[in-house]
Amino acid sequence: MEELEKKLRVLSDIARVFNENHLVWAVGASMLLYFKGKTDSFHDLDLMVLEDDADKAERLLSPMGVPAPPNPNERYRTRRFLEYTIGGVEVDVLAGFVIVRDGVEYDCSLRPKEIAEYIRVNGQTVPLQSLDAWRRYYSLMGRTEKAEMIDR
Numbered sequence: 001m002e003e004l005e006k007k008l009r010v011l012s013d014i015a016r017v018f019n020e021n022h023l024v025w026a027v028g029a030s031m032l033l034y035f036k037g038k039t040d041s042f043h044d045l046d047l048m049v050l051e052d053d054a055d056k057a058e059r060l061l062s063p064m065g066v067p068a069p070p071n072p073n074e075r076y077r078t079r080r081f082l083e084y085t086i087g088g089v090e091v092d093v094l095a096g097f098v099i100v101r102d103g104v105e106y107d108c109s110l111r112p113k114e115i116a117e118y119i120r121v122n123g124q125t126v127p128l129q130s131l132d133a134w135r136r137y138y139s140l141m142g143r144t145e146k147a148e149m150i151d152r
Contacts, residue, residue, distance in 0.1 A: 011027070011124075011126060012122035014061070014091070015125065024050040024110070028110075030146070033134070039149060044091065046094065049110060051109055054082070058082055061093065066084060068083035078096055079096025080095035096109050097110070101141075108137050108140070115128070
């Protein structure tokens with residue numbers, strides 16, 4: 001199976017489970033940029049979930065794949081960061097996303113009003129977080145090349 005096809009299959013499998021269980025979630029980061037035509041590739045699946053849904057997301061994803069060991073990063077203080085390998089695809093789940101810049105914490109948690117649109121992937125409904133939110137996040141992270149992709 002082609003790499004892109006494999007990633008989209010894993011996304012649609014997760015979408016089915018998340019949607020059936022009424023999680024509030026959205027695609028973010030480079031996969032969002034891919035769906036919005038800002039890039040032609042992405043490495044992994046970055047899924048934003050409401051902080052209140054983090055435990056449910058963990059319960060739903062654990063049988064689907066292998067959890068990765070914690071890998072803390074000083075630039076983030078995300079309250080729940082779950083990493084999995086599902087079907088050979090790296091999946092990151094962020095609940096209570098916090099970016100630290102110049103010693104200041106910025107709460108970048110998913111808010112339902114930031115879900116900008118819905119697309120269909122392999123018959124499943126997939127919510128997309130807003131590009132405006134990710135423009136802000138990339139700027140806070142100092143990832144100017146990603147912010148510039150959104151501006152184009």
